[in-house]
Amino acid sequence: MTTRVRWLLLVGVALVGIAGLFALLLPRILQPPMAVLPHPLPIHAITHFEPQKPPFTDAQFQQFMVDARKAETIEDPLQRCLAYPDPPGLNWSKAATVAYCHYVLDPLVSREEARDFIQSGRTAELDRRYANILHAQLTQPNSQAVLDRTFNADFSGSSEANRALMDAWKRQDPKSPFALAASGISYVSMAWDARGGEYADKTPQSAFDDMNRLLQQARTDLDAAVQIEPKLTSAYATMIWAAGLSGDVAYGVEAAKHGLAADPANFSIYGRLVWMAQPKWEGAASETARIVAGAQRHAKENPLLLLLLSERTGGESYVENCQCNPLEEERMYQQLFAEPAPERMLARAGWAAESRGASNFGAIYRSEALRFVSDDIQVRQSRAFELPGLDQMDWAISEGNALVALTPQDENSYEARGRAYEVSGQTDRAIQDYQQALQLNPDDAWALVALADIYVHTTHDWDKGWTVTNRVLQLHPEDQRAWLLRADIQKGQPRDGLDQTIADFKARFGDGPDQQVWIAQMKSKLPSAVPSTQ
Structure with missing residues (x-):
């Protein structure tokens, strides 16, 4: 569970100087002058705001847990997401929540359909489908991000099978902007994995070489895609991702300028800009706030942009590093998460709340993260560890059983179930699970x-x-x-x-x-x- 955190910290080392570049380049994108934009909530407003009452009662929290568990029995991921309860004591925008459920779970062309089109040689038909989706995204109300969500669902991933599919598509239709953009997404996903999660001094030069080689291949395809179709927003969002990995901020900002010219309310592009400007990447909270404020001008056109409000004080860095006491924990919950947030922000808030001993907040954040990305096993395992201490013993044991069935080679699943058994007084079963975890990882300090x-x-x-x-x-x-x-x-x-x-x-x-x-x-x-x- 620490690999992802370590990798995120490593990538930030490559982005020294990002704050200065954003200060120079960002005003070119966020026009008119920022003085006329809604003022973002300053950090001190969260630090000193005193809530009038606790955000939720214990009864409301327990009801949320009951409702969340019930929603998680729904098999269809989209219907599950739509039926999920909002956090207790908060009034999330229904438009934003529904839009985000669709964004992460409702591609208009499924991965399987895209594969069938390519493998059967019908790439021209596939191109027409994507062209129609792009046209709808740019021209029709309530169609924001439909192409971006479809591309993210269909083509992100670093598997050899995915790469082979992209190569087959390009061979059949080398001038297809959609094939080139999809190939770019695949290459950046591969670059992300090629770098690995170790510290720089423990990472072989070959890993850096592989990452840079893959990023260059991605940029070649992405640049070609937007030359053919200048309004292909999915390509611009991926360019910003590639720029963040390589530290080429100017490339990312230039991509954002062209992408927002085509689609001024694009959530994927604004989201990637916010990600790249975070203090954890050597950016600055002030620049993050400027981007989020600029995005809110378009929130009526695209309610997904409300999700970025959770990042306006510096993104993940703020929620991870807050030296919060219980009152400040409540302030963050009521202010920073007053609207739905991206899954990664919810997951980070869950880790941080747990580390501060705020298990109830941690369980809420993690449950909401699982609402949108139900297959994040690490988040699910971490929530399972907290359930026994939250009067959710039956759920803790059943969730432990489910995790062991899903990931029988993962020691964390046995540890989560073992903790549930231990707290419930089933000592022999707890010992068996801890011993099984140690069979899988003999050096595991927790077990x-x-x-x-x-x-x-x-x-x-x-x-x-x-x-x-x-x-x-x-x-x-x-x-x-x-x-x-x-x-x-x-x-x-x-x-x-x-x-x-x-x-x-x-x-x-x-x-x-x-x-x-x-x-x-x-x-x-x-x-x-x-x-x-x-």
Whole structure:
């Protein structure tokens, strides 16, 4: 679950200088002058706004969870999304929510249909379908983004089969702007995966070379596509994605200028611009706010643009890094997520809320993310971990069973179900799931600590607890929980060496203010006759 975060941080390193370039280039796109645009909500407004009442009651939260679980039984993804409850205490725009459900789940040509057209040699007919969809997007009310959503659903992906399909389409119709744009999307998806998720110093030069080679191939196809069809918005949105990966901000801004000239209310183009301008990519919150404010001029034409309001204070960086106390958590929920948000923003908000101990907010954000992208297994696993602590024990166990069935080779699914079993008092089943997780990943620190904790605090199987705890300390000596478990065994069994454990802990971590809570807990295990090692 950390690979995606690590990759996002890595890409940002390549975009040094983006804020300055946006400051120079963006006014060319966002005309008239920004002074006449709606003023974006400043960061301090969220920081200091005090809600009049809590955003929802416990009864409203529990009803939301009941309704969300019920909606998730609907098999058709689009109908499931449309039936899903909005977050408790918020009044999301129905037009925006319905539009986003269709955007992510309702392509006008399915991936299977496109494949059949290409494999049967009927690419001319496929081109006519896409040309009609593009015409509708540019000319008909309530048809915003219909081509963009269709292209995203049909052609994103880095599989060899997808690449082979794109090559076959181009061979049959080398002058098709739709074939060239689809090929560009495929190449950028491949470049994203080719780079990998490791830090730069652990990534071979060949990975960077592969990424850049694929991005160049993407740009060749995308540039050719818009030469043939200058209004092909899907190509422009993909150009901005490629520009973000390579750090070529000027290329991305130029693509946005031409794309918005063709479709001034285009959600995909504005969304990619906001993504590229985020502070996490060395951009600036002020530039993010300027783009979002500019997009809101067109929200009546395209309600999808309301989704960008959640990013106006800096996008993912803001929700990830907010040093929020409970009141600030409520402010963010009521202000930043007053309208529906892109799935990635909801997922990030879920991670961040969980890390701050706001499990109810985390469950809401993650549930809404799953409303729009139900096959995001990492988000689903993470929500499952939180369900036992939210009075959702039955759902926690059934969700654990479903995740294990879906991903039987993923240790996180067994850990999620194991946690549900452990909290419900089914200790033997919890042990079995944690052991299965360790069969799949013997070095998994979470499963090791969870298993040791059961042995120490539930079954009092001291020898097994000692063995597992020592394994954690061997593999992950930086894990402070393992040191506390060792101290618990030495006091509870009892077993010699508690003084030495405390001394070793201080030697590794120091005894500064940040460590005093851990040291105090270990000292509390000392018999009164044992002198302090201070």
